[in-house]
Amino acid sequence: MSPISKAQQKAVHKYVKNNYDRVNLTVYKGYKDKIRLHAEKYGETINGFINRAIAETMEREGEPLPCHKDTE
DSSP states (O other), rough: OOOHHHHHHHHHHHHHHHHOOOOOOOOOOOOHHHHHHHHHHTOHHHHHHHHHHHHHHHTTTOOOOOOOOSSO
C-alpha cells in the first residue's frame, strides 16, 4: 500500500470535518480492549459497534436516529 499524500490527507480531513460530529468517549481502564474484542467478534469496529449500540438503544426507547450508514 502506498503512503497517503498530503493532499489526500487534507481532503479526508475536510470531508470528515464537514460530514461528521466527534464525540470523546471516556471508559474505565481495560474497557476499551473488552469493547474492541466484542466488536471484532461481530465483525465491527469500535466506532461501528458504539454507533449501532446508540441507534438500537434510541430506537428501543422510541426515538430512532435517521440512518446515515456509509461503509461501517
